[in-house]
Amino acid sequence: MAATIRDVARVAGVGLGTVSRVINNSPLVSHATRQRVLDVIAELRYNPSQIARSFALGKTLTVATIAPFFTRPSVVERLRGIEAALASGGYALVVFNVETPARRDNCLRDVPRSQRADGLLIISLAPQPEEVLALQETGLPVVLIDAYADSLPGVTIDDVAGGTLATEYLIALGHRRIGFIGDLIADAMSFNFTSSRHRLEGYQQALVSAGIPPRDDYQRHGLHGRYEARVLARDLLELSEPPTALFAASDTQAMGVLEAARDLDLAVPDQLSVIGFDDIDVAEYLGLTTIRQLLFESGERGVELLLKRMANPSAKLEREYLPIELIARGTTRRIAR
Amino acid sequence: MAATIRDVARVAGVGLGTVSRVINNSPLVSHATRQRVLDVIAELRYNPSQIARSFALGKTLTVATIAPFFTRPSVVERLRGIEAALASGGYALVVFNVETPARRDNCLRDVPRSQRADGLLIISLAPQPEEVLALQETGLPVVLIDAYADSLPGVTIDDVAGGTLATEYLIALGHRRIGFIGDLIADAMSFNFTSSRHRLEGYQQALVSAGIPPRDDYQRHGLHGRYEARVLARDLLELSEPPTALFAASDTQAMGVLEAARDLDLAVPDQLSVIGFDDIDVAEYLGLTTIRQLLFESGERGVELLLKRMANPSAKLEREYLPIELIARGTTRRIAR
DNA sequence: TCCATAATTGGAACTGGTTCCAGTATAACA
DNA sequence: TGTTATACTGGAACCAGTTCCAATTATGGA
Known part of the structure; x- marks a missing residue:
């Protein structure tokens, strides 16, 4: 059985409080007493119980x-x-x-x-x-x-502003047909994730401000993940009038978009621009344009x-x-x- | 102040033990009593203290x-x-x-x-x-x-066998000049990481078994990380007689190798074969050959x-x-x- | 030398649960 | 109706610390 503070007190011939004071580096202990107690602590290999400590405190x-x-x-x-x-x-x-x-x-x-x-x-x-x-x-x-x-x-960050920032950048690059890939609304609702939804809002606002009517068929939602995003993006890119740029609500999803582009033999960025969100570690590796957050x-x-x-x-x-x-x-x- | 088990007992007009039994779903409580206690618990918004519980148990x-x-x-x-x-x-x-x-x-x-x-x-x-x-x-x-x-x-896994497996595969593909990129020995020592060291051992064993003398200048060690591996790999690939294949002790390091190849305009896998270790999530995305562990x-x-x-x-x-x-x-x- | 003050020290009370033994009520049975 | 087994119930003791007050010892000054 592990030694308790009472064992230490008994062996050292001091009171409970004194041992407690030694443990907690209280200045209210004489040097000699402290040393004696420390010796006994070492001798008995005493370790104060965190649980008891938590409980008391x-x-x-x-x-x-x-x-x-x-x-x-x-x-x-x-x-x-x-x-x-x-x-x-x-x-x-x-x-x-x-x-x-x-x-x-x-x-x-x-x-x-x-x-x-x-x-x-x-x-x-x-x-x-x-x-x-x-x-x-x-x-x-x-x-x-x-x-x-x-x-x-x-x-937090301002996710709406982030969505706007990404979308405005694409617009500034001359894109007019801009798609969005984000989290499944139902899924986001049950967890109450909000970032994807807000980024979508920012995206829509930016489009409207630029006089580009947001198109429903350019906005796709799926479970968060590379694979799901890949499927969504492939679908989106096979429209008869496909987007020339895609904004993904996260870098992970942007990676799925890049895979989709590869699947369809679309050169990035020559035939398709892609922008992500977060600036996770691999984004740099992939050369992914993205919105960085800290x-x-x-x-x-x-x-x-x-x-x-x-x-x-x-x-x-x-x-x-x-x-x-x-x-x-x-x-x-x-x-x- | 939060209610304690004693408050519940008092208000419900039962004993301490009974409340405890209710909390712990003991069958030794009559239905009526249990219900009364549960009502009081709800009324007082009583939550058992985990700390006290831990302490007692x-x-x-x-x-x-x-x-x-x-x-x-x-x-x-x-x-x-x-x-x-x-x-x-x-x-x-x-x-x-x-x-x-x-x-x-x-x-x-x-x-x-x-x-x-x-x-x-x-x-x-x-x-x-x-x-x-x-x-x-x-x-x-x-x-x-x-x-x-x-x-x-x-x-664990058998890291030596993993190193052997990777290296033998490269040998089987016809490679004779095979390099290795792993963790810094000193760094690994101070943390006492062993996997990179063992994978290196496996690598050396495989070479020896195949009658290929391991070359010191083909084995490089650096801090674990993509960037460090990239630098090491670039160095290695600029030897006058560079390896035709590189085995990286982790997928993260293999990514650094891929970057180095890109830096030097070496086509992978045509001019350089790369194999990693771990099969982390992005390995599939990158099409990286690797040793999978669970x-x-x-x-x-x-x-x-x-x-x-x-x-x-x-x-x-x-x-x-x-x-x-x-x-x-x-x-x-x-x-x- | 004596007293006031400061420096140490001891340990009871407390934290909020669980456990288990003893006690009571109830049911079952002769 | 008494006896006994069974089903519940109450609460003291315990877990291992901290805190704080009272007691003791040491120190300094007159």
């Missing part, structure tokens, strides 16, 4: 993260930022991966309730109003990353907001917008009208 | 994972397998990301000690013998994934071993080898002698 020194599809490169990069920021603050990171709507709902309900963590980060999932209420009722500090909900703090930083900043909120739960609600940037690479080009 | 219902560079696609995929397997067992996953040798050592020392978790999975890092001892002393069940250490259970499954199997060990810590040491498989795609071809 009422803190877990842990932050939970709910992330959908945490293998998606963009999510991974955010998680990395989160982990880095937490580790430097002495917090551990518990990760809940969500791959089904049912699990999304369960996690959103149970994780805050379980009091496993002192704070919660939610990535890319926007809680519904009633879920927000339930969250607030638990009193657990929450910060959203890449998602927005009324009365919850968060770190994924790692979004994690870092989310943690910062969360820690602030944990320190002072009644602090005013902060919401941070990270910048986006067009990264022009080799999958887009100017066309003659 | 002496279990955290949590498993910790130490992973190096958890943004590497191969690591992410293993983590996904781990998370999936844990979630179905009701365990939460705490992740520690290691990106420096110092943090590696800290994590390996502190995580088991802190008793934050009921079990520990270590990915790709092989503990040194003295670290193994320290681990065993804590009594925490440990399973290694993609790593090997004496007297610790683990899930990453997701390695996480799942690791969890299974761990749970078994947690249930019975004195169970005999199990070590599992997952199969590997050559996936021939478009970056390799037969050459004339």
Whole structure:
């Protein structure tokens, strides 16, 4: 059986409180006593129990993260930022991966309730109003990353502006027939992902502003993934009057578009321009034109907001917008009208 | 203040034990009593405290994972397998990301000690013998994934065989001048990564078996990463007698090789064959020939071993080898002698 | 030398669950 | 009707820390 603080106290011939003070580097212990206690700790190979400690303190020194599809490169990069920021603050990171709507709902309900963590980060999932209420009722500090909900703090980008930026760029290159490939609406609804929807909005706005009527048959939606995007894009590119440019709501989907182009022997960018979103790691490798967002930083900043909120739960609600940037690479080009 | 089990007991007019039994679905409660308690629980919005629960049970219902560079696609995929397997067992996953040798050592020392978790999975890092001892002393069940250490259970592949498989394939295609790109030895040493080293061994063995003397100048090592591999490969390909085929110790590095070939206007596979390792997601997209290993499954199997060990810590040491498989795609071809 | 103050120290009470034993009510049966 | 087995129920003891108050010892100054 592992030694407890009482064993240490007994063997060292001191009181419980003294051992606790030694463990916690309290200055209220004489040098001699501290040394004696430390010796006994080493002798008994005593390790304070984190659980007991958490219990007594009422803190877990842990932050939970709910992330959908945490293998998606963009999510991974955010998680990395989160982990880095937490580790430097002495917090551990518990990760809940969500791959089904049912699990999304369960996690959103149970994780805050379980009091496993002192704070919660939610990535890319926007809680519904009633879920927000339930969250607030638990009193657990929450910060959203890449998602927005009324009365919850968060770190996001302006996805509508991102969609506009991408589309305007294509328009500026002379494209008029511009297609969009994004997440399945129903799917996005059940998870309540919002980014693809907002990017689509931005896309439509840009078209309208340029006097180009958005065409329904140029907008396709499917499960998020390279393969699905490939199928959608192939379909789109086989229209009798196919788009000359495609805007994909994520780089992953843009990769599917590139595959579709390859399938159909369409040269990119000569016959088809492609623009993605996120600027994930492979985008550079592929020479993919895309909208860059600061994924790692979004994690870092989310943690910062969360820690602030944990320190002072009644602090005013902060919401941070990270910048986006067009990264022009080799999958887009100017066309003659 | 949140309600406690005592509040519920008082309001419901029952004993502590009864409430506990209701919470834990014990059959030893009459229907009427159960209902009354459940009503009070709902009324008070009572949520059992996980911490107190853990404390009383002496279990955290949590498993910790130490992973190096958890943004590497191969690591992410293993983590996904781990998370999936844990979630179905009701365990939460705490992740520690290691990106420096110092943090590696800290994590390996502190995580088991802190008793934050009921079990520990270590990915790709092989503990040194003295670290193994320290681990065993804590009594925490440990399973290694993609790593090997004496007297610790683990899930791995045979990396030497993988290196041989890749190299023999290139030899069978007629290549005689075969280069190798792998992790920096010093770097691998300080983290104690072993896979790249073992794949190199397999490579050398295959060459020797085929009567091809391994050449030192055909073996390059650098920090793990696409960019570093690109530089190494460019260097290698500019030798006066360059290799006709390159074996990269990972798909990420193989991507760097492909970039290098592009830099030097070498057509792949016509002028250069490239083979990678892991079969990560993008490998298929790139048409990269590679050695496939079952990453997701390695996480799942690791969890299974761990749970078994947690249930019975004195169970005999199990070590599992997952199969590997050559996936021939478009970056390799037969050459004339 | 004595007293006030500061520096240490000890340990009871507390955190919120689980467990298990003892006690009570109820049902079944002779 | 009494006896006994069975079904429930209550709550003390326990888990291993932290905190804080009271007690003790040391220090400094008059």
